[in-house]
Amino acid sequence: MQTAVVPSEYFDRRRPVWVVPDSVPAIVPRSARLTEPQWVAVYRWAALGGDLLAAVIGVSIALLTRFGYQVGGAYLVFGSLLPLGWVAAVAMSKGYEPRFFGAGPDEFRSILRSGAGLTAVVAIVSYATKSEIARGFVVLAIPATVLLALLLRYGLRRDLSRHRYRGRCMRRVLVVGRNGQASTLSEHLEKRPSDGFRVVATCRPRGDGRPHREHDALLLGPDELDEADIMAAVDRHAVDVVAVASDPELAGQSLRRLSWALEQKGVELIVSPGIIEVAGPRISVRPVAGLSLLHLERPSVSGGPHLLKGVFDRMLALILVIVLSPLLLGLAVAVRLSSKGPVLFRQRRVGRSGEEFSMLKFRSMFVDAEQRLGDLHALSDGNGMLFKMRDDPRVTSLGRILRRFSLDELPQLINVLRGEMSLVGPRPPLPQEVALYAADDTRRMLVKPGLTGLWQVSGRSDLSWEESVVLDLRYVDNWSMTLDLLILWKTARAVIRGSGAY
Numbered sequence: 001m002q003t004a005v006v007p008s009e010y011f012d013r014r015r016p017v018w019v020v021p022d023s024v025p026a027i028v029p030r031s032a033r034l035t036e037p038q039w040v041a042v043y044r045w046a047a048l049g050g051d052l053l054a055a056v057i058g059v060s061i062a063l064l065t066r067f068g069y070q071v072g073g074a075y076l077v078f079g080s081l082l083p084l085g086w087v088a089a090v091a092m093s094k095g096y097e098p099r100f101f102g103a104g105p106d107e108f109r110s111i112l113r114s115g116a117g118l119t120a121v122v123a124i125v126s127y128a129t130k131s132e133i134a135r136g137f138v139v140l141a142i143p144a145t146v147l148l149a150l151l152l153r154y155g156l157r158r159d160l161s162r163h164r165y166r167g168r169c170m171r172r173v174l175v176v177g178r179n180g181q182a183s184t185l186s187e188h189l190e191k192r193p194s195d196g197f198r199v200v201a202t203c204r205p206r207g208d209g210r211p212h213r214e215h216d217a218l219l220l221g222p223d224e225l226d227e228a229d230i231m232a233a234v235d236r237h238a239v240d241v242v243a244v245a246s247d248p249e250l251a252g253q254s255l256r257r258l259s260w261a262l263e264q265k266g267v268e269l270i271v272s273p274g275i276i277e278v279a280g281p282r283i284s285v286r287p288v289a290g291l292s293l294l295h296l297e298r299p300s301v302s303g304g305p306h307l308l309k310g311v312f313d314r315m316l317a318l319i320l321v322i323v324l325s326p327l328l329l330g331l332a333v334a335v336r337l338s339s340k341g342p343v344l345f346r347q348r349r350v351g352r353s354g355e356e357f358s359m360l361k362f363r364s365m366f367v368d369a370e371q372r373l374g375d376l377h378a379l380s381d382g383n384g385m386l387f388k389m390r391d392d393p394r395v396t397s398l399g400r401i402l403r404r405f406s407l408d409e410l411p412q413l414i415n416v417l418r419g420e421m422s423l424v425g426p427r428p429p430l431p432q433e434v435a436l437y438a439a440d441d442t443r444r445m446l447v448k449p450g451l452t453g454l455w456q457v458s459g460r461s462d463l464s465w466e467e468s469v470v471l472d473l474r475y476v477d478n479w480s481m482t483l484d485l486l487i488l489w490k491t492a493r494a495v496i497r498g499s500g501a502y
Contacts, residue, residue: 037240039169040098043160047101050152051090051111055083058145066137078133079141085121086145089114099268102160102169103195108150115146161194170198174233177245177272179204185245185272201237203230227258234267242267246274282478306447309481313423317416328410331362331402338398341367344411349428352448357420359428360411364399365392406495412451424484425450426472444472447479457490 059079067075094100095110119142126133163169170193175186182202189197234242242262244255255271262269273294275283282297321328332343345363348356395403402408415421421428428449434442454471475483 037169037171039160039163040101043101043156043169044096044098046156047096047153048087050156051087051095051149052083054148054152055086055145057148058143059083059141061144062137062141065140066134075134075137082141082145085118086114086149089118089121090149093117101196102157102164107153107157111146111149111153115142118142160196164193164196167193167198169196171196171240171268172200172238173197173241173243174230174237174239175199175202175243175245176230177202177204181245181272181274185243189243197241197243199243200239201233203233227254227261230258231261231265234262234265239267242269244269244271246272305479305481309422309484310419312481312484313416314419316423317413321413321417324410324413331407331410334398335362335402339366339396345408348431349449350431350434350445351420351428352445354434354445356431357415357418359421360414362402362408362411364396364402364408365394366396368394409451416451420448422448422450423452424475424487425453426475427453427455427468440473441469443476444469446476452487452491454487457487457494 059082063075063079090096090110093110093113095107095114100107100110119138122133122138122142125131160169173189175182175189177185182204186199186202189195190199230242233239242258244258259269275294275296284295284297285292286295287293335343341363343363345361345365346358347361349359351357399408412421416423425448426444429437429444434445437444454475455468458467458471
């Protein structure tokens with residue numbers, strides 16, 4: 001830990017003394033600060049080159065598929081211009097803005113918007129000039145370009161994530177706010193290194209006392225932060241981003257002047273509204289009476305979207321049952337032959353609105369498992385609420401394989417067909433768990449429990465009880481069909497790896 005004491009020629013007695021981590025230089029010379037980090041330029045050129053390559057391949061596929069090797073001169077010209085138009089469309093959709101690099105879905109959305117926009121432009125130009133552009137060519141060229149561009153950008157982001165997990169290609173962040181809010185914001189910003197934020201210092205008013213984190217700053221000046229303090233910290237630590245935690249004293253005109261000052265230095269300003277576990281689709285900013293008000297949409301827990309979810313769940317479950325029927329039959333025979341007892345294990349679980357149902361699983365334990373449970377409680381590896389053991393002696397040899405790859409849960413597709421469960425949702429709780437729920441925990445039962453969910457792709461049995469509840473509530477409050485599809489995709493990877501399953 002280094003303590004950077006501010007020299008008198010830089011500040012007077014009202015200015016701060018910062019405590020910064022050993023890995024971060026206390027003072028970064030102004031000459032060492034670049035207007036744009038080198039990795040940003042490399043990433044932008046790589047993204048641009050990837051988009052151009054995707055367009056060239058997409059156009060080539062369309063030309064060869066539609067015309068073979070007898071391509072007319074007009075289509076060669078049009079095919080040559082289309083990659084340039086594609087890159088221009090991505091640039092207009094903000095696909096090359098550094099703030100979107102490697103963080104959030106906006107980078108991918110820009111690709112999809114570019115595809116839709118370029119298709120519209122080609123159609124309008126074709127109609128206005130009365131040129132007969134083959135629809136088959138356009139239908140092949142642009143979707144192929146979009147798909148290839150998404151794949152290349154995904155690979156580029158994965159490479160960037162690997163660098164960020166090693167501490168490279170990060171954006172230096174100064175957090176501004178009071179102790180509690182500032183510490184929470186700092187923890188969230190650094191929670192996922194793949195987002196690329198590294199907190200190098202925190203500015204807090206003097207009245208907040210001693211710092212709770214190694215990044216915190218001790219302010220020796222007045223109880224209120226002002227623009228001069230913040231801008232001094234910006235220069236001293238050569239930050240790329242200033243993150244302001246929710247603070248009524250730093251709002252309105254003060255925040256506006258701060259944004260102007262940061263704009264002159266090319267530093268990005270982000271403001272945390274203090275709202276946690278609320279996804280972007282539920283948040284919108286709307287102008288009202290000259291103010292920019294943050295609106296929170298109510299979570300969707302019923303109505304048309306959930307009717308669509310129910311239809312989707314049952315159709316996909318039916319398809320999976322039909323496709324996996326040989327596997328299901330084989331597993332049933334294997335369970336029957338491996339040990340004495342029934343093929344299926346039935347257990348009472350609590351579903352939507354507190355309704356109980358019988359959840360189905362392939363039996364993975366010996367038939368006397370419940371009688372032996374009392375002798376094993378002291379050896380639990382669970383999360384306090386649930387009993388779990390990594391080497392549970394009650395599990396059969398076949399059961400260990402079934403559990404590792406979640407094959408024991410396949411009969412729950414029958415529960416989905418019955419309408420008792422969804423493919424994606426909160427973990428189905430036991431009645432004794434529900435009896436111990438706090439008031440907030442009961443929100444998990446606003447939707448049907450799922451065969452998989454955020455808990456399945458975020459650690460499974462390795463999660464603590466609090467972490468499981470947070471994930472389930474996050475799902476309930478931010479549900480969407482897109483989120484369901486993303487979880488289904490991640491579930492396949494989690495199951496193949498067998499991480500957190502025992």
